[in-house]
Amino acid sequence: MAEAIALTRLAERLRSFPAPPETKIMEVCGTHTVAIRRSGVQHLLPGTVRLVSGPGCPVCVTPDRFIDEAVALARQGVTVTSFGDMLRVPGSRSSLEKERASGWDIRAVYSPLDALKIASDCGRETVFLAVGFETTAPVIAAAAMKALEKKIANFSLLTALRLVPPALKALIAIPQGDAAAQPPKGTGATAQPTAADTGLSGFLLPGHVSAVIGKQAYDFLPERRLPGVISGFAAEDIISSLLMLLDMHNKGIYKVMNNYPRVVRDDGNEKSRQVLAEVFEPVDADWRGLGAIPDSGLRLKAAYAALDARQRFAIQVENASPRGECRCGDVLRGLIDPPACPLFNKACRPDRPLGPCMVSSEGSCSAWVTYG
Amino acid sequence: MCLAVPMKVIEIKGDMAIVESAGLRREVGIMLLDKVKLKDWVLIHAGFAISKLTHKQARETLAIFEEGRFFG
Numbered sequence: 367m368a369e370a371i372a373l374t375r376l377a378e379r380l381r382s383f384p385a386p387p388e389t390k391i392m393e394v395c396g397t398h399t400v401a402i403r404r405s406g407v408q409h410l411l412p413g414t415v416r417l418v419s420g421p422g423c424p425v426c427v428t429p430d431r432f433i434d435e436a437v438a439l440a441r442q443g444v445t446v447t448s449f450g451d452m453l454r455v456p457g458s459r460s461s462l463e464k465e466r467a468s469g470w471d472i473r474a475v476y477s478p479l480d481a482l483k484i485a486s487d488c489g490r491e492t493v494f495l496a497v498g499f500e501t502t503a504p505v506i507a508a509a510a511m512k513a514l515e516k517k518i519a520n521f522s523l524l525t526a527l528r529l530v531p532p533a534l535k536a537l538i539a540i541p542q543g544d545a546a547a548q549p550p551k552g553t554g555a556t557a558q559p560t561a562a563d564t565g566l567s568g569f570l571l572p573g574h575v576s577a578v579i580g581k582q583a584y585d586f587l588p589e590r591r592l593p594g595v596i597s598g599f600a601a602e603d604i605i606s607s608l609l610m611l612l613d614m615h616n617k618g619i620y621k622v623m624n625n626y627p628r629v630v631r632d633d634g635n636e637k638s639r640q641v642l643a644e645v646f647e648p649v650d651a652d653w654r655g656l657g658a659i660p661d662s663g664l665r666l667k668a669a670y671a672a673l674d675a676r677q678r679f680a681i682q683v684e685n686a687s688p689r690g691e692c693r694c695g696d697v698l699r700g701l702i703d704p705p706a707c708p709l710f711n712k713a714c715r716p717d718r719p720l721g722p723c724m725v726s727s728e729g730s731c732s733a734w735v736t737y738g
Numbered sequence: 739m740c741l742a743v744p745m746k747v748i749e750i751k752g753d754m755a756i757v758e759s760a761g762l763r764r765e766v767g768i769m770l771l772d773k774v775k776l777k778d779w780v781l782i783h784a785g786f787a788i789s790k791l792t793h794k795q796a797r798e799t800l801a802i803f804e805e806g807r808f809f810g
């Protein structure tokens with residue numbers, strides 16, 4: 367009861383909180399997108415504040431080519447295992463769900479450990495689709511270490527892991543690398559672009575990604591005069607985090623705050639980062655909507671190359687053709703809200719999705735249709 | 739996809755543990771955390787404990803807002 371009253375007060379406070387015109391806050395994480403729309407937080411925002419989705423739905427940012435590779439593997443007779451979310455995502459010609467219906471061995475699993483078990487039970491070549499962010503990458507790294515330890519030689523990974531900070535940097539167009547960050551010699555101080563250039567006023571930062579990478583991973587935000595708040599997923603977490611963001615925005619304070627201390631330590635989880643770094647190293651990677659971003663993906667290190675499905679199998683895919691009118695890429699950059707897509711809830715609906723932002727339950731298009 | 743649920747450690751077997759919540763039990767990997775102990779609450783994601791929960795509650799944040807101040 368006391369909690370319900372506290373939540374109501376918090377909600378009222380948000381509704382009447384002062385905020386300048388065109389305040390735009392990006393919720394980076396797909397799990398936040400769903401939590402916000404399910405609890406109706408978007409209806410509690412002051413009139414001048416807009417929440418936009420970011421590139422934090424792993425299924426949504428995975429390029430078509432990856433699905434094409436997975437389909438090609440399945441058609442070679444390889445057992446393909448994946449988190450369930452990926453199965454319905456259309457590649458450029460087919461999806462894993464369609465391939466499964468035509469008889470190829472494609473299985474949804476809850477954990478990469480389940481994939482490992484399938485490999486040791488069935489004895490056939492088994493590939494796990496390694497998709498996700500920093501929350502999931504250490505989990506997959508730990509499973510890779512187990513595969514070597516237990517000598518499960520018929521297990522491998524098709525990787526499309528992605529890292530959140532490089533995507534946020536690309537989104538707010540920070541030059542990548544130290545050299546690029548320096549003003550050219552002899553020109554004096556170059557004007558640093560400000561938050562105004564991006565149209566964003568702050569970031570609601572992903573809770574479980576941050577549990578691994580910690581607060582300091584976002585130090586580039588204050589440098590760009592942008593506040594960020596690491597948030598949990600309950601309505602009161604999200605509302606209080608939004609209040610913190612608006613307060614900082616109003617007062618010109620640019621900090622990264624940890625509003626999820628019951629789960630996230632300020633310095634993240636060192637052990638997880640060690641396991642991740644034992645198995646994977648950064649590599650340039652393609653994102654739907656954002657294009658190629660330096661060091662924003664992960665590939666297996668040389669010591670784990672035996673687990674790389676791309677080295678183990680000859681995977682032939684044609685170049686994917688651009689995806690017609692689907693504007694998922696613009697949705698992922700926070701440039702448009704889903705209803706601005708001409709296909710939204712008409713040709714493209716949750717029961718017959720055309721684009722990945724409608725397929726994934728965490729996709730912005732799907733969340734808009736499901737929860738309004 | 740980064741969904742994670744809190745569960746309680748009830749048995750430890752090397753780098754695996756049995757965790758429980760609301761009567762549901764599951765075996766998970768604990769090699770991503772330092773010093774997991776019996777009765778710890780941990781956050782489970784894709785078959786692994788990825789974080790330990792502290793007893794610091796979200797209520798603290800609420801209390802601060804009740805007082806109506808955050809940044810001075």
Ligand code: SF4
Pocket residue numbers: 691692693694695697704707708709710711714715719720721722723724725731
């Ligand atoms: S509504 Fe469908 S077609 Fe339009 S952007 Fe979203 S996923 Fe793409």
